[in-house]
Amino acid sequence: MEDPVLIGEAMTGGYGGADILHSCTIAVEKGQIAVIVGPNGAGKSTAMKAVFGMLKLREGQVRLGGEDITSLSPQARVAKGMGFVPQTNNIFPSMTVEENLEMGAFIRQDNFRDTMEQVFTLFPILREKRRQPAGELSGGQRQQVAVGRALMTKPSVLMLDEPTAGVSPIVMDELFDRIIEVARTGISILMVEQNARQALEIADKGYVLVQGANRFTDTGQALLADPEVRKSFLGG
Amino acid sequence: MDPLNAIVLLANFVIVPALAYGSQLALGALGITLIYGILRFSHFAHGDIMAFGTAIVIMTTWGLQGAGITFGVLPTALLALPVGIAATILYLLAADRTVYRFYRKVRAKPMIFVMASLGVMFVTNGITRLIIGPGEQRFDDGTRFVFSVRDFREWSGLAEGLALRSAQALTIIVALIAMVLLFWFLNRTRAGKSMRAYSDNEDLALLSGINPERVVIITWAIAGTLMVLAGTLYGLDKSFRPFTYFQLLLPFFAAAILGGLGNPLGAIVGAYVVAFSEMGITYAWRRFFQHLLPDDWAPAGLMQLLPVDYKFAVTFAILVLVLIFRPTGIFRGKSI
Numbered sequence: 217m218e219d220p221v222l223i224g225e226a227m228t229g230g231y232g233g234a235d236i237l238h239s240c241t242i243a244v245e246k247g248q249i250a251v252i253v254g255p256n257g258a259g260k261s262t263a264m265k266a267v268f269g270m271l272k273l274r275e276g277q278v279r280l281g282g283e284d285i286t287s288l289s290p291q292a293r294v295a296k297g298m299g300f301v302p303q304t305n306n307i308f309p310s311m312t313v314e315e316n317l318e319m320g321a322f323i324r325q326d327n328f329r330d331t332m333e334q335v336f337t338l339f340p341i342l343r344e345k346r347r348q349p350a351g352e353l354s355g356g357q358r359q360q361v362a363v364g365r366a367l368m369t370k371p372s373v374l375m376l377d378e379p380t381a382g383v384s385p386i387v388m389d390e391l392f393d394r395i396i397e398v399a400r401t402g403i404s405i406l407m408v409e410q411n412a413r414q415a416l417e418i419a420d421k422g423y424v425l426v427q428g429a430n431r432f433t434d435t436g437q438a439l440l441a442d443p444e445v446r447k448s449f450l451g452g
Numbered sequence: 453m454d455p456l457n458a459i460v461l462l463a464n465f466v467i468v469p470a471l472a473y474g475s476q477l478a479l480g481a482l483g484i485t486l487i488y489g490i491l492r493f494s495h496f497a498h499g500d501i502m503a504f505g506t507a508i509v510i511m512t513t514w515g516l517q518g519a520g521i522t523f524g525v526l527p528t529a530l531l532a533l534p535v536g537i538a539a540t541i542l543y544l545l546a547a548d549r550t551v552y553r554f555y556r557k558v559r560a561k562p563m564i565f566v567m568a569s570l571g572v573m574f575v576t577n578g579i580t581r582l583i584i585g586p587g588e589q590r591f592d593d594g595t596r597f598v599f600s601v602r603d604f605r606e607w608s609g610l611a612e613g614l615a616l617r618s619a620q621a622l623t624i625i626v627a628l629i630a631m632v633l634l635f636w637f638l639n640r641t642r643a644g645k646s647m648r649a650y651s652d653n654e655d656l657a658l659l660s661g662i663n664p665e666r667v668v669i670i671t672w673a674i675a676g677t678l679m680v681l682a683g684t685l686y687g688l689d690k691s692f693r694p695f696t697y698f699q700l701l702l703p704f705f706a707a708a709i710l711g712g713l714g715n716p717l718g719a720i721v722g723a724y725v726v727a728f729s730e731m732g733i734t735y736a737w738r739r740f741f742q743h744l745l746p747d748d749w750a751p752a753g754l755m756q757l758l759p760v761d762y763k764f765a766v767t768f769a770i771l772v773l774v775l776i777f778r779p780t781g782i783f784r785g786k787s788i
Contacts, residue, residue: 290658290659291658291659291661294659294660294661295661300659302655302656302659305653305655305656306656307653307656308648308649308652308653308656308657309652309653310648310651310652311645311648311649311652315645315648315649318642318645319645319646319649319656319657319660319662320660322642322646322649322660322661322662323660323661365656365660
């Protein structure tokens with residue numbers, strides 16, 4: 217079988233001290249959406265940080281497009297084609313929307329106007345507000361800025377850490393729609409979500425983590441249909 | 453009643469001097485605010501490094517004068533500026549390499565940086581006194597006045613006169629050019645934007661591939677340039693003495709905090725507010741009101757709120773009031 221675009225295989229490690237992840241495996245295929253769900257403290261964000269290199273792994277391997285990137289720094293991974301949207305502090309608040317996008321493209325030496333145009337097409341509200349400081353936008357709009365910033369490097373994989381945290385249900389639905397659109401352009405998406413049910417609905421692949429280990433792994437629909445997953449993690 | 457004379461009087465003794473002083477403070481406060489925004493600490497060595505840079509400018513000026521080179525109607529010190537700026541930037545980068553970089557690497561708390569900058573301040577203080585001595589130096593040459601009190605009286609026929617000294621005009625013009633260039637750099641260039649991004653959100657800037665060491669070097673270079681400009685212009689306008697320059701630290705910080713730390717526009721506004729407050733509160737307003745009010749209403753006292761010796765008390769009061777009532781400053785900078 218061919219390697220997925222991105223795979224963190226049998227990852228074990230923590231922030232020094234005890235391990236948080238125990239042989240945890242996360243992967244995403246090209247143009248697909250993979251979602252990590254699980255109870256609080258299950259190590260969802262930690263697993264994502266491990267894939268992005270913000271956490272030192274004791275065991276296991278991370279491969280991007282078949283290449284071993286386990287020893288690379290997060291910055292080097294960005295250059296290799298990974299985009300990361302942190303959960304909080306994910307924009308430059310005093311800079312305009314347009315400047316935020318420019319900073320996203322900082323490592324690019326070529327002309328990035330086309331990419332910015334694509335981001336504006338994807339998030340039309342950002343075009344409207346492009347001269348406004350990003351810190352003055354609403355929560356949902358800021359998340360769009362954050363995702364747009366990460367898209368400026370034309371990543372092959374986009375990683376989102378709880379993109380819908382703290383936004384209203386309507387905005388959440390809209391954000392999920394946008395994320396599906398991003399995936400349709402061929403970019404693989406890996407995200408951590410609190411809103412497990414809605415996230416699994418759009419997921420091609422779902423990972424249910426418990427205490428830093430894989431508990432269930434299946435397509436989003438199959439996990440939603442699994443009575444055990446429903447009972448334990450989706451509230452019936 | 454003679455409002456025209458009152459305005460001319462005020463311009464001569466308060467407005468023009470405060471504009472010049474405010475411009476000098478603005479250049480210093482801009483450096484403070486940039487360093488605070490990007491390196492995230494209060495740079496206490498600012499006044500003394502300004503004295504160091506100015507000392508280099510003065511000695512270069514003497515050298516040029518000794519060689520018979522002058523700048524016509526303009527002060528020779530302007531020709532010496534590049535030497536002073538280069539020396540100061542090198543000095544700041546050396547301080548960064550030997551002192552601050554270590555604390556950046558271990559991610560020390562801001563207070564430790566402040567203490568380190570205090571150490572740099574004492575060292576610089578000693579170096580400046582070694583190379584030029586603790587005494588007062590005057591190094592202005594060229595034309596002294598754009599127009600003098602007598603010129604103005606003859607031209608206008610008013611009882612009160614207004615003088616504009618070349619150093620004051622030069623200060624205002626140079627400060628204006630420096631500010632425009634700085635804002636152009638910060639808002640229009642890639643390097644400037646990366647500085648603002650780093651100041652806004654350090655982690656995200658790293659994630660975006662912005663090299664922090666490069667940002668730090670650019671910041672020191674800009675702050676050093678602004679310091680030498682401020683110091684040289686202050687010295688031309690008044691006079692140079694290392695201790696006076698150290699004392700300027702208080703109005704610099706007052707201006708930067710009043711405007712909102714980390715906000716360049718705030719530093720400029722804050723600087724002029726501090727300058728006008730110092731001048732306005734220590735000015736004897738009697739003659740002004742004699743011109744403005746009917747004769748029998750004229751005030752008997754000096755109408756001076758505080759003696760000139762207390763001008764730093766005004767600045768200190770502003771600083772305390774801002775910290776109590778609006779710690780983020782006028783333009784909502786970073787809270788300290």
